[in-house]
């Protein structure tokens with residue numbers, strides 16, 4: 072029996088992840104509950120992408136455990152992940168969303184209507200019939216977000232969703248994320264853009280070298296980070 076399906080809370084308990092003797096995640100504890108977006112920040116190589124892939128169920132811990140709504144079954148029910156570089160299907164923008172809707176079990180009669188709504192939400196209505204791979208980087212990222220939202224996620228994992236985007240494209244992506252969050256989607260995002268974290272996140276988790284050093288409401292974190300590692304990172308010092 073699967074019981075009531077909820078992805079939340081997402082809980083990591085003493086999670087370690089090692090590849091070939093290299094420790095990538097070190098006894099990591101994390102609880103992600105419904106609410107405003109949560110941001111994961113930390114230097115390059117600190118383990119953010121690895122953590123997100125594990126939160127999606129794509130990687131299993133070497134030791135410790137991950138649970139979604141109290142269950143250990145990693146099969147995604149209502150969660151989606153957006154990688155830094157989205158891979159578009161060789162179809163139109165609308166076709167990419169329709170495909171995701173069908174995969175998510177959307178009834179055929181509703182697909183066309185939902186495609187329109189999702190394209191509109193992503194500001195892409197005018198580009199519905201454009202081959203997705205010919206869209207600009209910013210447009211592709213918005214389309215990738217619309218495609219992730221087509222799965223009606225309760226938990227949406229975003230890995231540096233605006234890396235490589237200019238300020239206008241970044242803002243367009245942030246608007247979609249904000250609206251999704253307001254409509255109840257829990258966002259867990261890794262970002263190097265501290266301005267973006269201030270704009271979007273309700274709480275911040277700081278990691279370095281595979282360990283979680285700090286977890287705090289965003290305002291508190293930026294005003295008075297407690298760990299020496301986070302303080303150094305916020306000052307712009309090189310942290311490994």
Ligand SMILES: Nc1ncnc2c1ncn2[C@@H]1O[C@H](COP(=O)(O)OP(=O)(O)OP(=O)(O)O)[C@@H](O)[C@H]1O
Pocket residue numbers: 090093095113114115116117118119120121122
């Ligand atoms: N399959 C793997 N085999 C070996 N090392 C790996 C593997 N996956 C990740 N790593 C290493 O684990 C560390 C964490 O990688 P990860 O991609 O999670 O970091 P990150 O915080 O997302 O970095 P960035 O900010 O650069 O995106 C890195 O040193 C990386 O090289």
Ligand SMILES: [Mg+2]
Pocket residue numbers: 119120121230
């Ligand atoms: Mg990464």
